[in-house]
Amino acid sequence: MFNIRNALRRATAQADSVVFCRKGREYSRASISTGPQQQHETFYEFRTYYIKPHLNAAFHKLTNENIHLRTALSELVGYWSVEYGGLNQVFHIWKYESYAQRAAVRAALAQDPNWMEQYISKAMPMLSSQDNEVTYLVPWSKIQNPPKEGGVYELVSFQMKPGGPAVWGQSFQGAVCTHAAPGYAYPVGVFHSEFGLLNRLHVLWWYENADQRAAIRHKAHSDARVVSAVRQSVAYLESQKNKLLFPCSYSPLK
Template identity: 80%
Template sequence: MACQSRCRYKHCLSVKSRATQPRAWISTGPQQQHGTFYEFRTYNIQPHLNAAFLKLTSEKIHLRTAHSELIGYWSVEYGGLNQVFHIWKYDSYAQRASVRAALAQDPNWIEQYISKAMPMLSSQDNEVMYLVPWSKIQKPPKDGGVFELATFQMKPGGPAVWGKAFHASVGIRTGSGYAHAVGVFHSEFGPLNQVHVLWWYESADERAAIRRTSHEDARVVAAVRESAAYLVSQKNKLMFPCAFSPIK
C-alpha cells in the first residue's frame, strides 16, 4: 500500500509539472494556422536553348496549370543567367503528391512538354516556403515592371530570434511607399533559416532611384541596421515576368 501511495504521489507531481510548464512559441506575432505552402522552383537552361525553352513553356504551360495553381513565372535578367524562377501554391503535402502523381500519368504533359523541355535544362532546384504570418500575396498595382527576389540567410533560431526586426525592416519600406512587397516567405525545406522577399518595381531604373532615396531615410537605415544584426548573408535576382505568368 505504501508503494502504491508513493507511485500515485509521483504521478500527480509529474502531471502537475507538465500542466504548469511554461509555454513558448518559436515565432513572434500571429501563428501560422493553415497548411498552405509555396514551392519555389529554379531551372537553369542550357544557354543556346533558352529562347526555345521559354517558347515551349509559353505554348504548353496550360497543361501544367490544369493540375495546380501557378502564382508566377519569371525569366531572370540579373543574378542568374539563362534561368527561370516559378512559384506554385499547394494546400497540403497530400495535394502536391496527388498533383505529381497525376502529372506522371498525363500523356499530353509528358509527350508535349516534359520529353522536350527536360533535355533543355542543365539543372533544377526546388524549395518549400511558407508565407510569414504577417504577410500575404499581394499582386502589383499594375502589370509590367520588374521583380526583385531578395534572399536573406538569417542566423539560426527562427522568427523568435529575428522575426520582429525583419518585420520592421520590410514594413518601413512598404509603409513609406518605397516598394511593393508581393510576398515574404520563410523556408521549410531547402536551406533553413532563409527568408525571401519578392519586391515589385515599375522598372529597374525606378528601383535604383528608390534605393538611393531610401538609403538616405533615417527610418529605413535604423530598421535595416537592427535586422542586419541577425543576417548571415544575402543575395538577389532581378526578374521579368513571362507573358503567361499570373503575376506580372
C-alpha cells in the same frame, strides 16, 4: 486625367503596403515565435530551372505553348525569367493547400501522356539543373497583386542566423515594413523556408522598372528610419542575394 489616375494608383499601393505591415505588427506579437509553418497548411513551392544557354529561347517557347497542361492541375502564382543575378534561369512559384495535394498533382502529371510527351520529354534535355524550395508566407504577409502590370520584380533572399523567427522575426519585419510603408517598394509577398536552406527568408518586391528601383533604393537608404531598421536586422543576417525578374507572358503575376 492621366496624372490623377497615376496619383490614385500610387496612393492605393502605398495604402496596401501600410496595411501589409500594420496587420503584421498586430499579428506577430502572438505568433512570430512559433514559426509561420504552424499557422496554416498552404505553402508555396519555389522552383528554379537552369537552362542551357543556347536553348533559352526554345525553352521559353515550349513552356509558353504547354503551360496550360500544368496549370490545369494546380495554381501558378508567377513565372519569371532572371535578368540580373543569374543568367539563363527561370523562377516560378506554385501554390498548394497541402502536401497531399502536391503529391496528387505530381502523380497525375506523371500519368498524363500529353504533359510527358509534349513538354517533359522535350524540356528536360534543355535544362542543366533544377532546384526547389518549400516556403510559407510569414504570418504578417499575404500575396498582393502589383498596382499595375508591366513592371519588374526583385527576389531578395536572406540567410539569417540559426534560431528562427523567435530570434530575428521582429527585426526582420521592421526592416521590410520601413521599406514598404512609405511606398519605397511594393511587397508582393514575404516567405519563410521550410524545406531547403533553413532560416531563410525571401521578399518579392515589385517596381515599375529597373531604373525606378535604383532611384527608390537611393532615396530609401537616405531615410534614417530605413537605416535604423536595417541595422537592427543586419545583426542577425549571414548573407543575402537578389535577382531581378521579368515576368513571362504566361505568368499570372505580370
